[in-house]
Amino acid sequence: MTIIEPAEVPRLADNVEQAAPGELAKLLEFRPGQSFAAVDAESTPGFSGDKADGRAAHDLDNAVLKDLQERLFANTKAGGLKRAFVLVLQGRDSSGKGGIVRHVAGAVSPHGVVTAAFGVPTEEEAAHHFLWRIYRKLPRFGTIAVFDRSHYEDILVPRVRGLTPPRVWQERYDVINEFEEGLAESGVDVIKVMLTISPEKQAERLRDRIVRIDKQWKHSRGDLEDRRDWDEYTEAFQDLLERTSTESAPWYVVPADRKWYSRWAVVRLLIDRLQDLDLQWPRGTFDPEVELALLEKSDPRRR
Amino acid sequence: MTIIEPAEVPRLADNVEQAAPGELAKLLEFRPGQSFAAVDAESTPGFSGDKADGRAAHDLDNAVLKDLQERLFANTKAGGLKRAFVLVLQGRDSSGKGGIVRHVAGAVSPHGVVTAAFGVPTEEEAAHHFLWRIYRKLPRFGTIAVFDRSHYEDILVPRVRGLTPPRVWQERYDVINEFEEGLAESGVDVIKVMLTISPEKQAERLRDRIVRIDKQWKHSRGDLEDRRDWDEYTEAFQDLLERTSTESAPWYVVPADRKWYSRWAVVRLLIDRLQDLDLQWPRGTFDPEVELALLEKSDPRRR
Numbered sequence: 001m002t003i004i005e006p007a008e009v010p011r012l013a014d015n016v017e018q019a020a021p022g023e024l025a026k027l028l029e030f031r032p033g034q035s036f037a038a039v040d041a042e043s044t045p046g047f048s049g050d051k052a053d054g055r056a057a058h059d060l061d062n063a064v065l066k067d068l069q070e071r072l073f074a075n076t077k078a079g080g081l082k083r084a085f086v087l088v089l090q091g092r093d094s095s096g097k098g099g100i101v102r103h104v105a106g107a108v109s110p111h112g113v114v115t116a117a118f119g120v121p122t123e124e125e126a127a128h129h130f131l132w133r134i135y136r137k138l139p140r141f142g143t144i145a146v147f148d149r150s151h152y153e154d155i156l157v158p159r160v161r162g163l164t165p166p167r168v169w170q171e172r173y174d175v176i177n178e179f180e181e182g183l184a185e186s187g188v189d190v191i192k193v194m195l196t197i198s199p200e201k202q203a204e205r206l207r208d209r210i211v212r213i214d215k216q217w218k219h220s221r222g223d224l225e226d227r228r229d230w231d232e233y234t235e236a237f238q239d240l241l242e243r244t245s246t247e248s249a250p251w252y253v254v255p256a257d258r259k260w261y262s263r264w265a266v267v268r269l270l271i272d273r274l275q276d277l278d279l280q281w282p283r284g285t286f287d288p289e290v291e292l293a294l295l296e297k298s299d300p301r302r303r
Numbered sequence: 304m305t306i307i308e309p310a311e312v313p314r315l316a317d318n319v320e321q322a323a324p325g326e327l328a329k330l331l332e333f334r335p336g337q338s339f340a341a342v343d344a345e346s347t348p349g350f351s352g353d354k355a356d357g358r359a360a361h362d363l364d365n366a367v368l369k370d371l372q373e374r375l376f377a378n379t380k381a382g383g384l385k386r387a388f389v390l391v392l393q394g395r396d397s398s399g400k401g402g403i404v405r406h407v408a409g410a411v412s413p414h415g416v417v418t419a420a421f422g423v424p425t426e427e428e429a430a431h432h433f434l435w436r437i438y439r440k441l442p443r444f445g446t447i448a449v450f451d452r453s454h455y456e457d458i459l460v461p462r463v464r465g466l467t468p469p470r471v472w473q474e475r476y477d478v479i480n481e482f483e484e485g486l487a488e489s490g491v492d493v494i495k496v497m498l499t500i501s502p503e504k505q506a507e508r509l510r511d512r513i514v515r516i517d518k519q520w521k522h523s524r525g526d527l528e529d530r531r532d533w534d535e536y537t538e539a540f541q542d543l544l545e546r547t548s549t550e551s552a553p554w555y556v557v558p559a560d561r562k563w564y565s566r567w568a569v570v571r572l573l574i575d576r577l578q579d580l581d582l583q584w585p586r587g588t589f590d591p592e593v594e595l596a597l598l599e600k601s602d603p604r605r606r
Contacts, residue, residue: 078519110405110449111451199604203598214373217377217378217382219589221594225601284520291522295530298530
C-alpha cells in the first residue's frame with residue numbers, strides 16, 4: 001500500500017513581477033506618519049502587470065488560499081490547533097468591499113469561512129456595547145471571518161456625523177486596540193484592510209447605481225452625503241490608522257481603483273498570514289492497513 | 304441620460320442536450336412507489352454530454368444562478384419581497400454533499416447564501432426539540448440556505464442505530480411535513496436533494512481518505528460502520544422518500560457517482576425554483592436626474 005501525496009499546489013505565474021506575500025504586506029502596511037490621502041488609489045504596489053495578468057495571478061492565488069484554509073481546518077479538527085482569522089474590510093462606499101468578500105469567500109470551502117456585513121446598527125445592536133455584534137460573528141477556530149465594515153464604523157460614523165459627544169468615539173480607539181490584542185493572544189488574528197478609492201472612480205461607480213437597471217436597488221442617498229463629507233472622512237481615516245495600527249493588528253492600505261488589484265492584494269495578505277503557520281497535513285492517528293481491511297469487510301455486496 | 308440595461312445573462316451551451324430546469328425537476332422528482340435502490344448512481348438523467356460538457360454547462364448555469372439570487376436579494380431589499388430557499392442535501396458518506404455546498408455557495412454572493420452542516424447533535428442541540436437547530440439556521444428573506452445534512456438525520460440515524468424507540472423517529476415524518484408546509488406558506492421553499500452513490504464509488508472515495516495524506520483528517524471509523532449497514536440505510540431512505548415527499552416540498556433523487564453531474568443537476572433544480580418567481584430588477588423609487596445632480600454637487604473636488 002502506498003501513501004499518496006497530494007497534488008502540488010499550482011505555481012504562481014511568473015510572466016509578471018509580483019511581490020511575495022510577505023513583501024507585499026511590508027509594502028502596504030500603514031507606517032506611522034504616512035499620509036492616507038497621499039496613497040495613489042490607481043497604483044498597483046507590488047504588481048507589475050495589467051488587469052489580465054492580475055486576474056490570472058489572483059486565480060492561482062485562490063487555489064493556494066483554498067489549500068491553506070483546508071490545512072488550517074484539518075489541523076483544527078484533527079490536530080487540536082486553535083487559530084482563526086478575521087479579515088476586516090473598511091473603505092468608502094463603492095470601494096469594492098462586497099466584491100472582495102465574494103472573492104475571498106468563493107475561493108475557500110464555505111464551511112471554512114463566515115461572512116458578515118455590519119451596517120447601521122439595528123435597534124437590538126444599538127442597545128448593546130458596540131462590540132457585541134462583532135463578538136457574535138467571531139470565527140470558529142479553523143475558519144476565516146470576512147467582515148464587510150466592522151467595529152471601526154463605530155468610530156468613523158459617530159465622528160463624521162456628530163452622532164455622539166467626541167469623548168464616546170475617542171475612547172473606542174483604546175477599547176478596540178485591547179479587544180484586538182486579546183483576540184490575537186487567544187489565537188484569532190485580525191487582518192485589517194483599508195481600501196482607498198479616488199473621487200473620480202467613486203463618481204463613476206455611484207453613477208452606475210443611479211442609471212443601471214440592475215444596480216438601482218443599491219443606490220442610497222446616504223452615499224452621496226458621505227461623498228460630500230469626503231475630507232472629513234479622510235481625516236477620520238488618517239486618525240484611525242494612526243491610532244489603531246498596532247503590532248499585533250496592523251492596517252494595510254490597499255489602492256482600490258482597480259478592483260483586480262485590490263482582490264489580488266487582499267488574497268495575498270491572507271496567504272501571508274496563513275503561510276506563517278507552516279501547516280502540514282495532520283497524519284491520521286489510525287493504522288491505514290487496519291482501516292483498509294475494515295473497509296473491505298464493510299462491503300455491502302459481501303453480506 | 305440613458306438608462307442602461309444589464310448585460311444579457313449568458314446563454315446555456317447547446318453543444319450537448321440538457322433538460323431545461325423544469326423538465327429536469329420532473330425527471331428527478333421522487334415518485335411514490337419508485338425504488339430508491341433502483342436508481343442508477345452512475346446515470347446522468349437529462350444530460351447527454353461527458354464530464355467536460357457537464358462542467359462547461361455548470362459554469363454557465365452558475366452565472367444564471369448568481370443573477371437570479373441577486374434579483375431575489377434586490378427585490379427583498381428594494382421591493383419588500385419575502386421569499387427564501389432552503390436547499391437540503393442528504394446522502395451517504397462521500398456522496399458529495401460538501402462539494403455541492405461549496406459549488407452552490409461559491410456561485411452566488413456570500414451575503415446571499417448561508418451554509419450549515421448538521422452533524423451529530425451537540426449537547427446543547429440534543430437538549431432541545433430536534434428542529435431547534437434547524438430553525439436557527441433558516442435563511443433571511445432574499446437568501447438561500449444550503450444544508451449539509453438536515454432534520455432528516457433525526458429520522459435516519461435513530462432508526463438505523465436504534466438510538467430511540469421507533470415511536471420517536473416515526474412521529475417525526477409528520478412533524479417534518481408540517482414544518483416544511485408551514486415554511487412554504489410563509490415564503491420559505493425547501494428543495495430536498497437525496498444524492499445516491501454506488502457501493503463501488505463509495506469504496507473508492509473512502510479509500511482515498513485512508514491513504515491520501517491530504518484527506519486522512521476526514522477519515523472516520525463511523526463511515527465504515529454506516530457502510531456496513533448499507534441495506535438498513537437503503538430501507539430508511541426509501542421510507543423517508545415515501546413519507547416526506549410532499550407537494551410543497553418534493554424530494555429529488557440525484558445520481559452522484561459523477562460529481563460533475565450532481566453539481567450541474569442541483570444548480571439547475573435551484574434555478575428552476577428561482578425562475579418560477581419571474582423576478583425583474585426593482586426600479587429605483589428616485590428620479591435619476593435629481594440623484595445625478597446631487598452626485599455632481601457632492602464632488603469633493605468642487606468644495
